[in-house]
Amino acid sequence: MAERLVLSGAVLPDGTAADIVIADGRIAQLAAPGTAAGPAEDCTGMAALPGLADAHIHLDKTLWGLPFEAHARGGTVAERIAFERSRRPSLPPVFGRGLALARHVAALGTTQVRSHVDIDTQSGLSGLFDLLRLREAVRDLVDIQIVAFPQSGILRDPGTAELLDAALREGADLVGGLDPSAIDGDAAGHLDIVFGLAERHGKGIDIHLHEPGAAGLGALADIARRTGAAAMQGRVAVSHAFALGHPAAGPAVDALARAGVAIVTNGPPRAVAMPPVAALQAAGVLVAAGSDNIRDLWSPHGNGDMLQRAGMIAYMQGLCAPEELELALALATSHGAALCGSDGGRIAPGGAADMVLVAAGSAAEALVSAPPRRMVIKRGRIIARDGKLES
Numbered sequence: 392m393a394e395r396l397v398l399s400g401a402v403l404p405d406g407t408a409a410d411i412v413i414a415d416g417r418i419a420q421l422a423a424p425g426t427a428a429g430p431a432e433d434c435t436g437m438a439a440l441p442g443l444a445d446a447h448i449h450l451d452k453t454l455w456g457l458p459f460e461a462h463a464r465g466g467t468v469a470e471r472i473a474f475e476r477s478r479r480p481s482l483p484p485v486f487g488r489g490l491a492l493a494r495h496v497a498a499l500g501t502t503q504v505r506s507h508v509d510i511d512t513q514s515g516l517s518g519l520f521d522l523l524r525l526r527e528a529v530r531d532l533v534d535i536q537i538v539a540f541p542q543s544g545i546l547r548d549p550g551t552a553e554l555l556d557a558a559l560r561e562g563a564d565l566v567g568g569l570d571p572s573a574i575d576g577d578a579a580g581h582l583d584i585v586f587g588l589a590e591r592h593g594k595g596i597d598i599h600l601h602e603p604g605a606a607g608l609g610a611l612a613d614i615a616r617r618t619g620a621a622a623m624q625g626r627v628a629v630s631h632a633f634a635l636g637h638p639a640a641g642p643a644v645d646a647l648a649r650a651g652v653a654i655v656t657n658g659p660p661r662a663v664a665m666p667p668v669a670a671l672q673a674a675g676v677l678v679a680a681g682s683d684n685i686r687d688l689w690s691p692h693g694n695g696d697m698l699q700r701a702g703m704i705a706y707m708q709g710l711c712a713p714e715e716l717e718l719a720l721a722l723a724t725s726h727g728a729a730l731c732g733s734d735g736g737r738i739a740p741g742g743a744a745d746m747v748l749v750a751a752g753s754a755a756e757a758l759v760s761a762p763p764r765r766m767v768i769k770r771g772r773i774i775a776r777d778g779k780l781e782s
Contacts, residue, residue, distance in 0.1 A: 395419075396771060397427045398746075401434035403738060404441075404720075404754040411439060413744040416771040420740055432773070434748055437765050438757045440720070441736045442502030442745030443697040444727025447597075447630050447655045447681025448492075450506040450525065450535070451518040454686050455695075456491035457483070462691040468570060468601055472543055475688045476513055485521035492685060493525060496695040497532040498775040500747030500767045503731050504533060505597065505681070507540035507567055510558050512550045519558050532774055536731050538597045540567035545584050546575040552584050559592040568598035572606050578613065586617050595626040597655070600634070603664065607634025608643045615646035624651030628730060630681065631656070635671070636664020648675040653730050656722075657683035658704040668708050672718055679730045680704055680722035697723040698749070699761040716755045744771035 398411040403421070410427035411434075412420040420427065452475075454460060482488070489506075496504065508518045519539065526535040539558035545551045545568075555566055566588045571581035589596045596618075600610055611634060618627045629647075632654050634640065647654070654676055656666050671678050680701050685693035704710075705719035721736075728736030735743040748766040751757040767775035774781055 395429045396773075397429045397431040398434045398439060398748070399427070399431045400424045401437055401439040401748060402752060403439060406753055411738065411746075413768070413771045416744055418738065418740055418742045418744050421738075432766065434766070436750070436752070437748040438751040438754055439738055440500070440698075440747050440749065440754060440757060441724040441728070441738055442743075442747060442767075442769070443500045443723050444679065444731060444733070444736065445496060445501050445504040445682050445695070445697050445723070446628075446679035446727040446730050447657060447683050448496075448504050448506050449508075449684055449687065450489035450492055450504070450522060451485045451508045452684060452687040452689065453488050453492045454482075454688070455488060455495060457488070460691070469574065471689055476543065478688055479514065485518045486525055489522060489525045490528060492695060493529045493533055493535070494780060496697075497529065497769070498764070498767065498778050498780050499696050499698070500749075500764050500775075501695070501697050502533055502745040502747075502767070502769050503536070503728065503733055503735060505536040505538060505565075505731055507538040507597070508563070509542040510539045510551065510554050511541065511543040511548050512554070513543070515554060516558055516561060519561060519563060523562050531772070532769055532780070534731070534733065536564045537562070538565040538567045539563035540599070541569055544569060544574040545581055546577055552588075555584075555588055556591075559588060559594055563594070565589075565595040565597050566592075568596070570600060570602050571610055573602050578610055582613060582617060586621060589623065590621055595628075596623070597628045597630060599630050601631050603633050604637055607632070608637060608640060611635070611643040612646050615643070615650035615652050618650040618652050627651075628653040628655055630683075631659070632666050633659070633663045635666040644671060644674050644676060653677040653679060655679050655681050655730070656704065657681050658700060658707050665707065668704065668722065669710065669715060669718065677726055677729060678722060679726040681727075696761060698747075698757060702758050702761055705758065713755060716758050720754055720758045745769055
């Protein structure tokens, strides 16, 4: 790692230009353009953004780097789970597929991710062990948080609760959950296990919740109640949360805000209700963005570009005003960093020197155009130029 590096003349998120002085992996100073001494990179005409954060990705599922495969799936979550289980034994190991995708997103400026990994009685902990090895292999490129995720359910797949317990002992950072009513048919029983494991191990929670309408709103209210009772404010997130697009979601939104439960959205490319980002922000709910599935058996779509993803969410939700574009960018920078417990996500003295520099005159332009990445910096070291990793 270089002890000192100057990014000369970069455009900050507030639109002003500065020399960004980096020392020992952190931002040491923001100086007037052309005034900072030391080894410098000319960043004139480049917008400096905080390192991008992908708050919901499945590194264990991706087929990235493999020949393109036509998509085949059932119409329900349960049918898609069954299809994936039938194909999983024939796939190459998780480590290689996940490594290819992790290196790809790092070159695009993503410096931290929260990845779910399937834990069930078919694959046991093999996917977890591969991701733990992967996390160490790419530690200089991207930070990886790991969620032990019961993709096949917990109660409907006996033995999974014990495997989740083991996964948390082996190094998973959070415990996941999935549609407690629709998949397991016992919302209270499912959430009892998830929250019980989290409290026992002192770990956070991230629950996939696709359930719409009253069932989804009921689950959100229960998650908020349990979070408050367990004093887990700021350590619980719900991914997808389509029910928040329901007209009667107001009480659930208030409950989530009081309990400090975060929401993660991927801007689902299908006709489902999305969590209303601006309204959630106004209510005090932290909202972050994620890619979700990238070229896997659930979806052939996705390219791992979180700047493009944030822009897509802004487009889908009509976020156009300057402060709205700022919020959309935050979904994939400061909000994602906060969700992952990182001090990244800001360009300010003392902050982590995780940044991406793009060919744009402002952060707003970068959001709506997703321009080429000129440079990616991780812990003060340049790791990629023009979309390609240095090593």
